[in-house]
Amino acid sequence: MAAEVVEVREVFRGYAAVRLAAVLYVVVVDAARLPSAAHPLLLGIVMMVVVVWTVLALWCYAVPARRRPWVFATDLGLTLVLVLAGPAVLGPAHAGTHLSVVALWLASAAMALTLWVSWVWGTLAALLTAALDVVASANTDVTTWDGEIGFVLLTGAVGFLVSTLRRSVRERDTVIAEAAAVQERERLARVVHDGVLQVLALVERQAPAFGVRGERLAAAAQEQEIALRRLLLDSDRPPGGRIDTTHTDLAAMLDRHSSPTVTISTPGGQVVVDAERAAEVDQAVSEVLTNVRRHAGPTARAWVLLERDGDELVVSIRDNGVGGERDDFEDAAERGRFGVRHSILGRLRDLGGTAILRTAPGRGVEWELRLPEEVRR
Numbered sequence: 001m002a003a004e005v006v007e008v009r010e011v012f013r014g015y016a017a018v019r020l021a022a023v024l025y026v027v028v029v030d031a032a033r034l035p036s037a038a039h040p041l042l043l044g045i046v047m048m049v050v051v052v053w054t055v056l057a058l059w060c061y062a063v064p065a066r067r068r069p070w071v072f073a074t075d076l077g078l079t080l081v082l083v084l085a086g087p088a089v090l091g092p093a094h095a096g097t098h099l100s101v102v103a104l105w106l107a108s109a110a111m112a113l114t115l116w117v118s119w120v121w122g123t124l125a126a127l128l129t130a131a132l133d134v135v136a137s138a139n140t141d142v143t144t145w146d147g148e149i150g151f152v153l154l155t156g157a158v159g160f161l162v163s164t165l166r167r168s169v170r171e172r173d174t175v176i177a178e179a180a181a182v183q184e185r186e187r188l189a190r191v192v193h194d195g196v197l198q199v200l201a202l203v204e205r206q207a208p209a210f211g212v213r214g215e216r217l218a219a220a221a222q223e224q225e226i227a228l229r230r231l232l233l234d235s236d237r238p239p240g241g242r243i244d245t246t247h248t249d250l251a252a253m254l255d256r257h258s259s260p261t262v263t264i265s266t267p268g269g270q271v272v273v274d275a276e277r278a279a280e281v282d283q284a285v286s287e288v289l290t291n292v293r294r295h296a297g298p299t300a301r302a303w304v305l306l307e308r309d310g311d312e313l314v315v316s317i318r319d320n321g322v323g324g325e326r327d328d329f330e331d332a333a334e335r336g337r338f339g340v341r342h343s344i345l346g347r348l349r350d351l352g353g354t355a356i357l358r359t360a361p362g363r364g365v366e367w368e369l370r371l372p373e374e375v376r377r
Contacts, residue, residue, distance in 0.1 A: 017109045018060075038088070086136060200224055205218075348370075
């Protein structure tokens with residue numbers, strides 16, 4: 001019957017306080033009407049039923065698991081029966097008072113429905129209760145219906161506000177849970193990066209010195225390093241499918257270049273930058289790695305390192321290829337070859353950064369791409 005709702009303990013406490021106050025009001029009012037009631041014994045029974053059922057109802061409403069459909073149905077049904085029986089119990093002496101035998105307590109069942117089932121159902125229950133109260137009291141004077149109308153409007157308004165509160169609490173809890181999940185992923189990423197990945201990289205570098213078996217071990221370590229980096233990259237996807245398209249993690253973007261011949265080293269946490277500028281840096285790195293594959297030699301390997309240096313982000317790319325004379329690279333840049341002029345130097349210049357080249361024959365090539373730290377969010 002009732003949809004699952006976020007439990008807010010203050011809602012029950014407030015409801016219980018109001019309902020107990022309504023019971024006290026019923027007891028006081030009906031006790032004053034006992035001498036003049038047509039059936040004092042029945043009026044006393046009504047008072048006792050109101051007190052006992054209130055205690056039982058509050059016990060049921062206190063715990064979500066006990067809020068069964070039959071509890072709401074019994075609460076509303078008992079309220080309607082007492083409202084209809086009120087005029088006969090009180091008799092002609094109280095016909096003109098228009099005050100029900102259960103007084104303000106008649107709002108309790110409708111309020112329970114609006115709080116824990118639906119504000120729509122609660123409003124309908126309030127409308128039915130108010131209508132029967134008008135019929136039972138034979139009150140045909142529309143100008144005196146302000147109490148019943150206010151009761152219906154208040155029930156709907158309270159239910160709607162509580163529904164909004166629950167939605168806000170649910171969204172808050174979701175944000176907190178997602179933030180905790182992100183922090184845990186970042187913590188695990190740092191642990192893996194500072195521990196497991198570093199050990200795998202060490203094995204990859206030093207194992208070949210032990211012969212054929214060492215080379216196999218180095219190859220296996222390299223494969224596991226690549227797989228682990230990709231796993232960490234997948235785990236960085238935001239929960240709930242909400243993706244910020246204006247910013248991206250530069251570290252995760254560079255990790256995609258990892259391969260048997262390319263080793264990527266990035267900080268353990270995220271390096272969030274503007275998405276467009278991150279794409280430009282990634283294209284520059286791609287161009288450098290493309291040049292390594294084309295010109296560094298068939299057995300060349302490359303290493304990419306992302307780090308922070310003061311107010312700058314630094315991407316270093318070096319290889320162990322054939323290298324060359326710096327003048328040759330500068331001439332190539334002047335001629336627009338190797339993508340040096342536009343894809344590397346031009347991109348970093350447009351980003352407000354610099355691209356520094358270091359090379360020597362037989363000592364490979366090293367690029368140092370620097371861009372201002374303020375590009376990060």
